[in-house]
Amino acid sequence: MVKVSSASVPATGEAAPLPSLVERAGGAARFAWDEYFYAVHHNPHTQKAYLRAVRRFLDWCEGQGRELPTITPGQVGQYLVGLGGSPAKRNLALSALRGFFDRLVNRHVVVLNPATSVKGVKDQVVEGKTPEITVEQARTLLASVDTGHVVGLRDRAVLATLAYTACRAGAAAKLRLGDFQHDGSQSVLRFQEKGGKSREIPVRHDLDGFIRAYVEAAGVGGQPKDSPLFRAAVNGTSRTLTGNPLTSKRICELVKRRLKDAGLPSRLSPHSFRVAAITDLLTQGVPLEDVQYLAGHAEPRTTGLYDRRQKKVTRNIVERISI
Template identity: 35%
Template sequence: MNHDLIPNPKKEVSILKAVKDVPEELLWKANFNSDNSIETYDKAIHSFLSFIGVGAPEELRQVEHGHVIAFKKYLQNSGCSPRTINNRLSAISSLFNHLIDKQVVKVNVAQGVRRMPVNADRVEAKVMTPDEVRKILSVPDTETLKGIRDKAILATLFYTGCRVSEVCKLKVKDFYQEQGYHVLDFWVKGGKRNRLAIHQELQILINSYLNVAGHGMENSSYLFLPVRNAPNCSDPERKLSRKTVDYLFKKYAKQASLYGVTPHSARATFITQALENNCPIEAVQKTVGHSQIKTTQMYDKRRTKYRESASFAVRY
């Protein structure tokens, strides 16, 4: 066991390798309904094991409370958000709880490690103005397939308020007409479907992309495909990663001289703009796939809230 707790970025330790003699780990991951949850928790455990230098199954049993505290401090120093840190700690705690139940280890080393304080009343993602949205949408080069695709992806984020993972999961068959409306049928959090009619501009952009890309008749194909070094578009494994969509969003934001915005800003912007334009919050909640209206309210950053600031009423 490496007790120095010095991260070694070159040492890639797979969770499957580190606990290969503990088949319970596979059962732990299989217990999650969402692929996103599996990916998030797997990444969290992977980073933790890499940090402490676990290289053999028996070493997992030597992990101590102090290792988790040191890992938390490392994440803080690395600039991770409080929510990210708490998610990493929750993943460690979840795995060790499972291993305790199966009598693989005796102690949950994450228990008692204090979570980071987070603002539960609002989402921190920056809301963009309509002019800023138009600015970023105008950046992709629509003379190229990649530019046409990227503009359609950006528009999907801004006109539906969906999550990045939901864009990546869309297939050609999820884009269709019903009762006179063009519809996108998303797989959302919790393994549920969320079908919604879409804005005419988004409809045009997706159709334009499919016409140029040429896979509009391949129903089993993912809607948005990689443009380079990719196999046949009918390959069900051919899709964009969340990392790719996150990268292209930030790239175009930088080119548009917009800073501090992320794909999550598109979701926050969609919700705020819909509410700003008097869309009932219940309709917004349903569109973005929130199970509770309180979650939707956390994204509400309408300008009226700023205009009503008591600071404007002060006279000295």
């Protein structure tokens, strides 16, 4: 197993010492570093993951006594083999290295990109790992919420948003008051998704009622349109909301807490609603391209990873084994 540095990566935007190999390679290398990590990648999660991957590789090269211009494809391949972990982890590292060395080539720091000819690890996924929440479980969960106070009304609205729009927790956390609007014929939610994509999803009548009941109880209807839709509570046991947004982490905690209170499996998560909605619609014969749009996927294959119909068929088959 290749030994890599476990040095922590600073948060996005914080100044941090450059890897020694980059410093020694000169101004053009330093420019390429800044350009690649802070001008090309604006998604903070991608930025952090790529920074970590490249830093670890350069630390390893430092230990091998290499300089940037002398790194070979064989060494990149050797590093990835020794890196271990899942195929996705190694492919992410390879993607980060290819992009970084492309910048070094463009800035004439190195002649050729040593990561270009290195093959990634095959990672065939036919079904995602996220467990599906059943229709009955989702109904039980929504019915279990005490809506006698504003936090309960908020939680019901959040859970119903996850269930009836198939959105990600992060997209729900980003919702602003102005994103819940009426287009002249129906209410819609405008989601800001991964990759800077924006989508409007129609709001079904029961979700519309849940959100309006929460907004009225919270007394936020007249606030600026760019203020958060779903607000954080003062603390874990409080029934009072703050003006701060409910983060995706807090939404995950909210779901876990409500699952526990309802006596439902703890392995379920906010993403389980997304799996359930996609599988349910496909089971009803809704065209894949329509479900793909609802899910906000760029490729139909990605939508297919959320389809649990095959698992249900398999479960029915194994129940018939006569042992």
